[in-house]
Amino acid sequence: xxxxxxxxxxxxxxxxxxxxxxxxxxxxxxxxxxxxxxxxxxxxxxxxxxxxxxxxxxxxxxxxxxxxxxxxxxxxxxxxxxxxxxxxxxxxxxxxxxxxxxxxxxxxxxxxxxxxxxxxxxxxxxxxxxxxxxxxxxxxxxxxxxxxxxxxxxxxxxxxxxxxxxxxxxxxxxxxxxxxxxxxxxxxxxxxxxxxxxxxxxxxxxxxxxxxxxxxxxxxxxxxxxxxxxxxxxxxxxxxxxxxxxxxxxxxxxxxxxxxxxxxxxxxxxxxxxxxxxxxxxxxxxxxxxxxxxxxxxxxxxxxxxxxxxxxxxxxxxxxx
Amino acid sequence: xxxxxxxxxxxxxxxxxxxxxxxxxxxxxxxxxxxxxxxxxxxxxxxxxxxxxxxxxxxxxxxxxxxxxxxxxxxxxxxxxxxxxxxxxxxxxxxxxxxxxxxxxxxxxxxxxxxxxxxxxxxxxxxxxxxxxxxxxxxxxxxxxxxxxxxxxxxxxxxxxxxxxxxxxxxxxxxxxxxxxxxxxxxxxxxxxxxxxxxxxxxxxxxxxxxxxxxxxxxxxxxxxxxxxxxxxxxxxxxxxxxxxxxxxxxxxxxxxxxxxxxxxxxxxxxxxxxxxxxxxxxxxxxxxxxxxxxxxxxxxxxxxxxxxxxxxxxxxxxxx
Numbered sequence: 001x002x003x004x005x006x007x008x009x010x011x012x013x014x015x016x017x018x019x020x021x022x023x024x025x026x027x028x029x030x031x032x033x034x035x036x037x038x039x040x041x042x043x044x045x046x047x048x049x050x051x052x053x054x055x056x057x058x059x060x061x062x063x064x065x066x067x068x069x070x071x072x073x074x075x076x077x078x079x080x081x082x083x084x085x086x087x088x089x090x091x092x093x094x095x096x097x098x099x100x101x102x103x104x105x106x107x108x109x110x111x112x113x114x115x116x117x118x119x120x121x122x123x124x125x126x127x128x129x130x131x132x133x134x135x136x137x138x139x140x141x142x143x144x145x146x147x148x149x150x151x152x153x154x155x156x157x158x159x160x161x162x163x164x165x166x167x168x169x170x171x172x173x174x175x176x177x178x179x180x181x182x183x184x185x186x187x188x189x190x191x192x193x194x195x196x197x198x199x200x201x202x203x204x205x206x207x208x209x210x211x212x213x214x215x216x217x218x219x220x221x222x223x224x225x226x227x228x229x230x231x232x233x234x235x236x237x238x239x240x241x242x243x244x245x246x247x248x249x250x251x252x253x254x255x256x257x258x259x260x261x262x263x264x265x266x267x268x269x270x271x272x273x274x275x276x277x278x279x280x281x282x283x284x285x286x287x288x289x290x291x292x293x294x295x296x297x298x299x300x301x302x303x304x305x306x307x308x309x310x311x312x313x314x315x316x317x318x319x320x321x
Numbered sequence: 322x323x324x325x326x327x328x329x330x331x332x333x334x335x336x337x338x339x340x341x342x343x344x345x346x347x348x349x350x351x352x353x354x355x356x357x358x359x360x361x362x363x364x365x366x367x368x369x370x371x372x373x374x375x376x377x378x379x380x381x382x383x384x385x386x387x388x389x390x391x392x393x394x395x396x397x398x399x400x401x402x403x404x405x406x407x408x409x410x411x412x413x414x415x416x417x418x419x420x421x422x423x424x425x426x427x428x429x430x431x432x433x434x435x436x437x438x439x440x441x442x443x444x445x446x447x448x449x450x451x452x453x454x455x456x457x458x459x460x461x462x463x464x465x466x467x468x469x470x471x472x473x474x475x476x477x478x479x480x481x482x483x484x485x486x487x488x489x490x491x492x493x494x495x496x497x498x499x500x501x502x503x504x505x506x507x508x509x510x511x512x513x514x515x516x517x518x519x520x521x522x523x524x525x526x527x528x529x530x531x532x533x534x535x536x537x538x539x540x541x542x543x544x545x546x547x548x549x550x551x552x553x554x555x556x557x558x559x560x561x562x563x564x565x566x567x568x569x570x571x572x573x574x575x576x577x578x579x580x581x582x583x584x585x586x587x588x589x590x591x592x593x594x595x596x597x598x599x600x601x602x603x604x605x606x607x608x609x610x611x612x613x614x615x616x617x618x619x620x621x622x623x624x625x626x627x628x629x630x631x632x633x634x635x636x637x638x639x640x641x642x
Contacts, residue, residue, distance in 0.1 A: 250569050281611075307629060315618050316573075316575055
C-alpha cells in the first residue's frame with residue numbers, strides 16, 4: 001500500500017467524511033464490522049464514520065482494560081449515547097493485568113497490551129459478533145513513527161506486515177490513516193463530535209500503562225490515575241498539546257510527620273507541539289507548578305516528590321514508557 | 322551531654338574561635354589529633370580551628386572516596402595550602418566502591434559509606450598517625466535531624482550512643498556542634514576562609530552517592546558528577562541555598578538519531594531555604610531550565626530526559642537519596 005498524507009490545508013472535511021463513509025460501506029458490503037472506542041479523537045472519529053456507513057452493522061466496544069482515566073468508560077458511553085451510537089463496555093481488566101504481570105520493559109509491556117487486546121479480548125469479541133472487519137484509528141503520525149522505529153504503535157499491525165486476516169481472524173480498515181492529528185480534529189468537528197472529546201490531549205494506546213515506569217499493577221495504575229486527574233484538571237486551560245503524569249519506579253526520600261520516609265515520585269510533562277514529532281515543555285508559571293505539586297502530594301497516597309520535565313523532544317519523547 | 326544552640330544573633334565569631342581553640346588545645350593536650358577535610362564549610366572551619374589550636378599536631382586528610390565533585394581533591398588541597406595548612410590526599414576509591422557494591426537502599430548506602438569511612442579508612446589513618454583525637458564537623462541541624470529520625474548523619478556517632486573510643490579507637494571532638502549553617506559561615510568568614518569555599522552550596526556527607534538512585538558504581542557516579550558540574554556552573558549565580566543533579570535508576574524512552582532508545586534521566590533540584598529544615602524550589606526562568614536541559618543531554622552520555630523538582634520540603638527532602 002502506497003500511503004499519501006492529506007495535509008490540513010488540502011483537507012475538505014465534509015468531502016472526506018462522504019468519501020470514507022462510501023469506502024467503508026463498499027469494503028464491508030453487507031457484512032458486519034466491529035471497532036474499539038477508546039474515547040480519543042482518533043477512535044471517536046472512526047466510530048462516527050463507521051456508524052454513518054454501517055449503522056447497526058457496526059458494533060462498537062469500549063474495552064475497560066483497567067488502564068483508563070477515572071470514570072472514562074461511563075463518560076464516553078454517555079457522550080456517544082447522546083450522538084445516537086450504542087457502545088458496549090467490555091470488562092477485560094483481568095486479562096490486561098494478567099498479561100502485564102511481572103513485566104517492566106516498556107516494549108514488553110506494550111507488546112503484552114497489544115496481544116491481550118488483539119489475541120484475547122478483541123479476537124473473542126469479533127468471533128462472537130461474527131464480524132469480519134475491524135475499524136482502526138491509525139493516523140499518519142503513527143505510521144511515520146512506526147516506520148522510523150521511534151514507536152511500536154499497537155494499532156498498525158498491517159503496516160508491519162502482520163496478516164491480521166490469518167493471525168487474528170479479521171480484516172483491518174483504517175479510515176484516517178492519511179491524516180495527522182490536526183486533520184483528525186477538523187473531521188471530528190465536521191462530524192459534530194462534542195468539543196470536550198476532540199479537544200482533549202492525546203492519550204496513548206497503552207493508556208495509563210504508558211504512565212507507569214516498572215511493573216503495571218492495579219495499585220500502581222491507580223496512583224497514576226489520581227495524578228492524571230490532578231494534571232488534567234489543572235492544565236486543561238493551558239491549551240498545551242499534551243499533559244501527563246508519570247509514576248516513577250524509583251523511590252525517593254521524603255518526610256512524613258517530621259520523620260524520614262521513602263515515597264513515590266510523580267513526573268509531570270506538559271508539551272507544546274504541533275504534531276508530536278518534536279516538542280518543548282510548556283512554560284508553566286511557578287504558581288501552576290506549585291499547585292500541581294501541592295495537590296499531587298496531598299491527593300495521591302505515598303507521593304513525596306513531584307518533578308516537571310524540562311527536556312525537549314528530541315532527545316526526549318512525549319511519553320516516558 | 323546537654324547541647325544548647327548558639328543562635329546567629331548571639332554568636333561572636335572572634336570569641337567563639339578563641340574559646341574553641343582553647344577547648345581543643347586543652348582536650349588534646351600534648352597528644353595528636355586528626356581530621357578529615359571534605360571541602361564543605363563545616364569541615365573547613367573545623368580544620369582551621371584545629372590548625373590554630375594544634376598546629377602540626379593536627380593531621381588533616383582529604384579522603385578521595387571517588388564520590389566527590391570534579392577536581393575537588395586538588396582544588397581543596399590548594400586552597401588550604403594557601404592558608405598554610407597541609408592536607409594529605411588519601412586514595413580510598415576502592416574501599417568505598419567495594420563497600421557500595423550491590424547496594425540500592427539509601428540507608429544501606431549511607432551506612433556502607435559510614436562504615437568504610439570510620440572502620441576502614443579513618444581507623445587505619447588514626448592508627449598509623451598514633452592520634453587519639455578526631456575533629457568532626459557535626460553541626461546543630463545534623464543533631465536535630467538525627468534526633469528527629471529525619472536523617473542518619475554519618476558524623477554524629479556519639480549522639481547516637483556509639484562509643485567511638487571503644488568501637489573505633491579514638492575520641493571525637495565536635496567544635497561546631499552548637500552552630501547552624503549560618504553561624505558556621507560567620508565563623509568561616511572570621512577565620513579568613515576564602516569566599517568560594519564557605520559560600521558554596523552544601524554538599525552531603527555521602528557526596529555523589531547521595532545523587533545516584535540505585536547502585537553506586539564508578540560509571541554511574543561519573544554521570545552524576547558531569548551533571549553536577551553543569552548544574553553548579555549554571556546555577557552558582559542564583560544565590561540559591563542548594564542546587565544538585567540526581568541520576569535516576571529508572572530508564573525512560575528517548576530518541577537518538579531518529580530512533581527510539583532508552584536512556585537516563587537526570588533530576589535537577591534548586592532550593593530556596595534558610596536552614597535546610599524547610600525549602601521550596603527556586604523559581605528559575607525557563608531560559609535557565611532549557612539551558613540546563615540542553616547542556617545535560619549534550620554533555621552527559623546517555624541522558625535523554627531532564628526534570629526539575631517542583632515539590633517543597635516537606636514532604637520532599639533536599640536530597641533524594
